Amino acid sequence: MAFTLRQLRYFVAAAESGTVSGAALSLSISQSAVTEAIRDLEADLGVVLFNRHPRGLEITQKGHQFLRHAQGILAGVADARQAVASDSERLGGRLQVGVTSLVAGYVLSDILARFRRANPGVEVTALEENGDHLEHLLIGGELDVAVMVTSALRDRMALQAEILEVSPYQLWLPNGHPLAAAPSVSIGDLAGEPMIMLSLDEIEEATRTLLAAFGARPRVAFRTRSVEAVRSLVATGAGIALLPELVYRRWSLEGDRIVSRDVSATLPVVQVGVVWRRGAPLAPPARDFIRIAQSQQRR
Structure with missing residues (x-):
């Protein structure tokens, strides 16, 4: 049995809300309809899309992969409708x-x-x-x-x-920094490094909380509300930064290289x-x- 657009809509709603009840509320349908659609979709695909637990639904790796395609299909259908709409x-x-x-x-x-x-x-x-x-x-x-x-x-x-979008945190380093060539980077490796802090949208608070959880105390060298300033300061060696991947670019405005590294720890996501x-x-x-x-x- 081929999956249907209705199943895709219900699956996407469940993935976004994290609960069957939340999906049902957003779609104005019964919870049993959502549960049945997801079960049939999993049977058709032959994979488990969600792990079920008392607090709700946790999307699996296969579920994450399928979610991107499901969203693209639904967006394509909406685009097709828009394309043929009359004036x-x-x-x-x-x-x-x-x-x-x-x-x-x-x-x-x-x-x-x-x-x-x-x-x-x-x-x-x-x-x-x-x-x-x-x-x-x-x-x-x-x-x-x-x-x-x-x-x-x-x-x-x-x-x-x-x-x-879900964007994980990454470590930003100037080109040539010793950590840029290290086999792996841990939170402990950041202790004592001068830190460039971005003071936007709770980013600084999240960064401080993250480091504190691992017993590391940031040595703040510069605090700014400008992402471009962070890039320039990191690229010229004034410090390192922990920022979401979505704002990473390889070069500063001055043309200096910035290296990004994953950190071997459970970092938060934005x-x-x-x-x-x-x-x-x-x-x-x-x-x-x-x-x-x-x-x-x-x-």
């Missing part, structure tokens, strides 16, 4: 988007460009703010959607989030997602923005 079905109106500083130039710009191409009749305004304030604006109805770091989302009862007010009716521009954001995920 009378083209969207108009306004869309108010919020974004946090960390993801403004790395995630939002591509989504907005694609949205504007698909919906030239929609007036788009974007506001860059910190995560707490964006949550406040979403709950108050002053924003339609926001693209932001969702790892530290505070009001999960009032807000609904769809994860667009989740970036599109967020909107739970239970609120979404206007067509907001729904299409979410669809386009989903299809823009890194494969």
